[in-house]
Structures are given as C-alpha cells and as structure tokens.
Amino acid sequence: MLATTTRTAVTLEDVVKTYPGGVRALDGVSLSVDAGTFLAVMGPSGSGKSTLMHCAAGLDTPTSGRAFIEGTEISRLNETKRTELRRARVGFIFQQYNLLPSLSVADNITLPLRLAGAAPDREWIGTLVDRVGLAGRLHHRPSELSGGQQQRVAVARALVSRPAVVFADEPTGALDIRTAREVLDLLRALVDEFGQTVVMVTHDPAAAARADLALVMADGRIADTIVAPAAPHLARRLTELETE
Numbered sequence: 001m002l003a004t005t006t007r008t009a010v011t012l013e014d015v016v017k018t019y020p021g022g023v024r025a026l027d028g029v030s031l032s033v034d035a036g037t038f039l040a041v042m043g044p045s046g047s048g049k050s051t052l053m054h055c056a057a058g059l060d061t062p063t064s065g066r067a068f069i070e071g072t073e074i075s076r077l078n079e080t081k082r083t084e085l086r087r088a089r090v091g092f093i094f095q096q097y098n099l100l101p102s103l104s105v106a107d108n109i110t111l112p113l114r115l116a117g118a119a120p121d122r123e124w125i126g127t128l129v130d131r132v133g134l135a136g137r138l139h140h141r142p143s144e145l146s147g148g149q150q151q152r153v154a155v156a157r158a159l160v161s162r163p164a165v166v167f168a169d170e171p172t173g174a175l176d177i178r179t180a181r182e183v184l185d186l187l188r189a190l191v192d193e194f195g196q197t198v199v200m201v202t203h204d205p206a207a208a209a210r211a212d213l214a215l216v217m218a219d220g221r222i223a224d225t226i227v228a229p230a231a232p233h234l235a236r237r238l239t240e241l242e243t244e
C-alpha cells in the first residue's frame, strides 16, 4: 500500500475547562481527529460533550490546554481572530437547524460566505445543492420545508465554505427515525465522497454507529475510544456509565 500523509483536522491537548462555580467540565482531554474522519461523541448528560465541542470549535476557550484547527492554535487567538478562523474553517449543524426564517434556502446556504467575505464557488454550491437534494427548493423559505429538508439546508450551509471540520450537535435530535437516517446517510456520504471531517455529538447509539470512531465521555474525560462502533455496544456502555 502506498504511504499517504494524514492531515489532522482537530487536535486537543490536555484541555481543561472549569466553569465559574468550580465545575470541571473537561478534565484533561487530548484527542486528534484525522481529516476525512467521521467522529461521534457520546456520553451521559453532563459528561462534557458540548463543552468539548465548544472548546474544539473555538466557540469557547479552555481554562488550560490547547485546541487546534488544522494546526492553527484557535485557543490562543483573540475573539476577533477566533471568529474569523471559525467562519473560514469550521461548519456547524444544530439540532434545531438554526436557519434564518426571512432568507431563502439559497441565501441561507451561502450566508457563511457572506459573513466571511468569501467569494462563492458556484460549482461547489451547485454540487452541494444537488447532493442534499434541494435543487428545486432554492427560493423557498425554511418554514415551507419539512424538518428533514431544513436540516439538509443546514448541512449544505455547513459545507459551503469547504471547512476543515463540521461540528454537528445532535443533528438528528429533532427528526423522526426515517428522516434522521436520511440525514445520517447524507453526513456519511459527505465524509466518504468529499473527505469531509465531521464531529457529531449525539445521544443516539444508532446515529453514533454511522461514524468511523466514537468517543465515550464520562465526568469530563474520554472513557472509551471505539473504532467502527456498533449500536448495541454503545448503548450498553452508556447504560453502564449512567448507572455508575
């Protein structure tokens, strides 16, 4: 086999996050996510999943330790530079889609480019719109779409700037089982077809089982790293941790 160079999309080095009041939400977390990997982050409520995502994505800063996006230490940038790096190199997908209701589907998808002052790549936007199956809906408002369609708009928006990493926070949490599966199929395809790096926080073992790798958090630490995770194994592990 030919040797390939692996790029690292996201790195955390011994990240500690303590909130005012003394809660140690992250207790020394180190991880490295290779480009083109689909990573799921699981764990009981309060185990630190959202805090990990916020620190890794530059939405928040660690109390100590370092966070990198593609080798740039986002945790040491000031707020303005952090926002710039986030807009240029990070995509987000949220449980409640977070689309702007007054904008068309097309304008929602290209919003990150306008915020970053980046030129639109028409060919890539066309590819994305086709890939998420929204070509016939570009002039609709979000309220005219189903939940699954709205989440597909959010997926296209997250990828429009060709980010180093997409962070997805419970992306299927508001969807029924069939629509959730369609959104997961789409995320899986974007990883497989475009080499997109995806980090997904989820409570759902079936969703996490679509990832290449699952981290299971407990008490602010990574309790397990599971390659090619299987849903029954994840479900058992979560039950164990929740009852400990």
Ligand SMILES: Nc1ncnc2c1ncn2[C@@H]1O[C@H](COP(=O)(O)OP(=O)(O)OP(=O)(O)O)[C@@H](O)[C@H]1O
Pocket (backbone or CB within 6 Å): 019, 020, 021, 023, 024, 025, 043, 044, 045, 046, 047, 048, 049, 050, 051, 052
């Ligand atoms: N802004 C904050 N101020 C104080 N404590 C916080 C804050 N945000 C989170 N915490 C605490 O930090 C710990 C980790 O929270 P976090 O939201 O990262 O967990 P989580 O695994 O994402 O939980 P859930 O699955 O319920 O969303 C919890 O004890 C939580 O109460």
